[in-house]
Amino acid sequence: MKSVLLYVNDDTGLEARLQAALDVTRAINGHLHCLRANPYNPQMAFDGVTGMSVVYDVAKLTREADEKLRASIESRLADEDVPWDYEEANASPARGLARNSALADLLVLSSGSGDKDNVLPLGILGDVLFNTSVPALVQPDSVKKFDAAGIAVVAWNGSFEAGNALRAAVPLLHLATAVHILTVDEEKHHDLPPLAASEYLSRHGITSEVHSMSAKKPSVEAVLLSTVDALKASYMVMGAYGHSRARQFLFGGVTRSLFKDCPIPLIVSH
Structure with a gap:
């Protein structure tokens, strides 16, 4: 990385x-x-007197804003x-x-x-x-830092997306002072249990601690957020959009909720 x-x-x-x-x-x-x-492109405007003309004023204002930002x-x-x-x-x-x-x-x-x-x-x-x-x-807009040397949390549900996120985060997890793997019991089978994730990290020289949480709170994301707070985590690693994005935007979903409510940075992968 x-x-x-x-x-x-x-x-x-x-x-x-x-x-x-x-x-x-x-x-x-x-x-x-x-x-x-x-995405700005010069717009073409028509009037009945002069015919076609380019809206130069809009282009000029946009260019000036870009130059100021740069x-x-x-x-x-x-x-x-x-x-x-x-x-x-x-x-x-x-x-x-x-x-x-x-x-x-x-x-x-x-x-x-x-x-x-x-x-x-x-x-x-x-x-x-x-x-x-x-x-x-x-x-998050309110967090103006990324502490790579802090405590890292991995939200693990055994999915393909979670595996992608974990593999991608290995270079950062090497820098963390502690790595915690969190799994929430959703009463469904996962092909890759949290122990498999921990063993994978150990092959990269990363020691991790596994926490199996009970889904007693209102939602999976509520369990994750409360645990992140208790562990004083600096960032969380997670897979994104395990279901279709359209479904998650219509009916909610862990991904969308954490994108809106998680108070610490996320390392995510689909």
Whole structure:
């Protein structure tokens, strides 16, 4: 894990994403690639007198905003001790991130925890996770750091997605002071029990502790959140969208709930 891809946009989560991206890039001695994906295209307008014309004013304002954002980010990064570059793409956020993810090891995105614009981050998360094979660091707006040396929690349900997330997180779990594997008894069979996850980590030289939790609270996510709080965890590793994304958005789901309510960063993979 060396290449970190940061989504750059002037929104409420930018500062938290930037700080988390710097922390994780520094921790892994990696490279930070900043991507500003802007879907704007010059619009064509018609009137009955002059005929067709290009709306230059809108293009000018958009360009000025992009230049201001780039100058701000580059000014900040100039004083940091990590290698970085900045790129602009004429694409929607999800499409731009997917296009540029082929050589990335980790994406840094916002969760849906913000008060003002939490619908957009959820949409971007869903699209990116379903259209790439790259794990994502999902950062709450209120948390302006990523403590790679802290306590890590792995939310384990024996699924293919959980396995992908665990494998992707191995470089970070090597840096954690402690690793806890949490499994919640949902009264259903899983092909890969938590002991298998612990044994897998041991082959990578990572010691872990397994916790089997009873689903006595209102939901699986409630059990996970209370345990994360009790363990004073710095971040949680989890698989995302075990069911179809459409079903989870219509009826809820652990993934969507944690994207909105988890108070610590998530390392997720689909």
